[in-house]
Every structure is written in structure tokens, then in C-alpha cells.
Amino acid sequence: MKDEIISYRQMCDAEKVQTLQRGMNYRLNANYSVILMSQRRNAPYKDSILQDGITIEYEGHDVPKTSSNLDPKKLDQPKVTMSGKLTQNGLFASAVEDYKGGKRTPEIVRAYEKIFSGVWSEKGFFKLIDYKYINADKRKVYRFFLEETEIDFSSSGITENKLRQRTRIIPSDIKKIVWERDNGRCVICGASDELHFDHDLPYSKGGASITPDNVRILCARHNLQKSDKIE
Ligand SMILES: [Zn+2]
Numbered sequence: 001m002k003d004e005i006i007s008y009r010q011m012c013d014a015e016k017v018q019t020l021q022r023g024m025n026y027r028l029n030a031n032y033s034v035i036l037m038s039q040r041r042n043a044p045y046k047d048s049i050l051q052d053g054i055t056i057e058y059e060g061h062d063v064p065k066t067s068s069n070l071d072p073k074k075l076d077q078p079k080v081t082m083s084g085k086l087t088q089n090g091l092f093a094s095a096v097e098d099y100k101g102g103k104r105t106p107e108i109v110r111a112y113e114k115i116f117s118g119v120w121s122e123k124g125f126f127k128l129i130d131y132k133y134i135n136a137d138k139r140k141v142y143r144f145f146l147e148e149t150e151i152d153f154s155s156s157g158i159t160e161n162k163l164r165q166r167t168r169i170i171p172s173d174i175k176k177i178v179w180e181r182d183n184g185r186c187v188i189c190g191a192s193d194e195l196h197f198d199h200d201l202p203y204s205k206g207g208a209s210i211t212p213d214n215v216r217i218l219c220a221r222h223n224l225q226k227s228d229k230i231e
Contacts, residue, residue: 002124003170003197005179005217011112011120024061024088026095026107031158033092035146037113037123037172050145053168053209056111056126060089060142076140077133089142096131096144108158109146113172115179121197123169125151127160170197170210177212186219194220 012020015028025034035058048057062072069075079090086094095107111123126146133140150164175197185192198218199210218226 001196002122002167003175003199004122005115005184005195005197006120006122007118008120011122014122015110020112022061022088024092026088026091032108032110032125033128035109035111037111049169049171054148054166056123056146056148056169058111058144058146060092060131060144061087073137074139077142092128092144093131093133093142095128099129108149108151108160111146113175115172115175119179119184121172121175123172125149168199168210170199170215174210174212174215178215178217181212182217185217186222187216188222189219191219191221196220196223198223198226 006014008020012018015034017028020034020036023036023038025036028034037058049055050057060077063069063075063078065072077089078087079093081087092107095104098104099106106127106129109126109128111126113121113123115121125148127149128144129147130145132143132145134143148166148169150161150166151158152161178197184195186195195217197215199215
């Protein structure tokens with residue numbers, strides 16, 4: 001569930017994999033791709049959210065570090081490997097090109113973010129709609145553009161739900177501040193499991209941006225009570 005707080009294990013279980021090592025995982029399963037966002041200090045791939053509040057700009061990945069190239073940050077991010085196969089950058093970029101060329105619908109990407117060691121949060125589902133390959137610090141890097149979407153699962157796969165209200169993306173650094181402030185517990189009852197980040201800003205309301213002041217941690221029970229009240 002979007003903005004749910006989960007462990008690394010729960011994340012892997014949700015994706016039916018033993019481990020998730022790579023940040024970019026094109027078509028991790030038959031229906032969608034998965035990206036991981038990390039908030040390490042000096043994180044190379046920090047997420048940034050565009051002004052619209054629903055689009056993420058996500059940096060592509062560097063060449064793997066080997067003995068012959070000690071500093072991947074000085075090399076262009078590659079589209080193909082040494083053996084000529086598409087890299088994850090290449091796979092994501094090709095999906096965008098095919099989408100823009102009218103050959104397919106946008107690739108659906110599920111994003112997870114690392115809040116702290118062992119603390120992860122789902123960022124939701126996105127449509128991979130665009131990319132750029134730009135000059136940055138004397139090399140070329142990929143920037144992918146992912147727009148928030150709502151998804152329904154069915155036996156035949158996944159479909160976009162255009163009726164469900166879209167919500168603004170909570171930036172990872174705000175989740176980190178809120179997690180520390182609320183001590184990793186529901187602010188109402190102190191429960192420390194089945195938690196998620198709660199905020200009261202439907203996309204349609206526009207205006208106010210997301211700050212730590214309008215985000216809090218709620219357990220599943222108290223979140224349910226809240227949505228009952230709204231309906
Ligand atoms: Zn609670």
C-alpha cells in the first residue's frame with residue numbers, strides 16, 4: 001500500500017523475490033518494473049519531485065565499479081553493456097521511446113524508498129512517461145520522469161484506475177524527518193506495526209505543499225477510522 005512502512009523482507013515478499021539488490025529492475029514481473037530510491041547521505045540517486053507534486057525525476061544508473069574504472073561518477077551512464085545488451089537505463093529508455101512512438105502504453109513502475117536502514121516505504125505506482133540524457137558534471141546521465149498513477153490488480157494483470165483520486169507524493173526526506181519525530185510509532189496509540197505515513201492533501205486541493213507538519217505516522221486501525229470519517 002502506498003506510503004506504508006515496511007521492512008526490507010516485507011518489500012521482497014511483496015515483490016515475490018528473495019532479494020532486491022539493484023535500484024532499477026525493468027519488468028521485475030510480468031506486469032511492472034520496480035525502482036528503489038535511497039536516501040543515503042550524498043545519495044547518488046536522490047529523488048526529486050517536480051512542481052506538480054505528482055512527478056518524480058529519477059536519475060539513471062552508473063556503470064558498475066570495476067578495477068579498470070575506479071570512479072563510475074566520471075563516466076557516462078551507459079545505455080548498453082560491454083557485450084551490447086541494454087542496461088537497465090537502456091531498457092527504461094527504450095520503453096519511453098516505444099511509448100512516445102505510439103507502440104505501447106507507458107511502462108508501469110512501482111517505487112520503494114529507503115527511509116533508514118531496515119525501514120522502507122512504498123512510494124506507489126508510476127507511469128514512465130519521459131527521459132532525458134543530459135550533460136551533468138562533464139558526463140552524460142539519464143533522468144527518467146515518472147508520473148503518479150493509481151493501479152487496479154486483476155486476474156488479467158494491472159490496469160490504470162483513472163477515477164481514483166491522485167495524491168501528492170511525500171518526499172523521502174520528509175518521511176525521514178517524520179519517522180524520527182514520531183519515533184516510528186502511531187501518533188494516536190503508539191503501535192509500532194502496520195504503520196504508514198499519513199497526510200491530508202488530496203491532489204485536487206492543490207496549493208499547500210507537503211511539509212513535516214502535515215504528515216504523521218498512523219497505524220492501520222487509526223488510518224481506517226480516519227477514512228471512515230471522511231466518507
Ligand atoms: Zn494507532
